[in-house]
Amino acid sequence: MPIVQERKNRQTGAVIQVLDNRDQQHFEWDDDYPEKWWAVCVDHGFTCSHDTRAHAVGWASEPEMWCDECRRIWVNKNKPVCEP
């Protein structure tokens, strides 16, 4: 699957790729997502798939929305400071 974008996310430090799946190949670990564009967290192995490249690229910049590990890092970084 061709990689059309690879970026290190500023919030979580994870490398996020956008993959072109228009030829409808699948990841070997998951046959259930035939969407055409994929955002992949390389560091943690989470993915989300989309119908359009614009959506995949948009979600790729927010891995805390779909990668459990990125969410954990993001939540820890963005924890509100509770001071009396």
Ligand SMILES: [Zn+2]
């Ligand atoms: Zn991640």
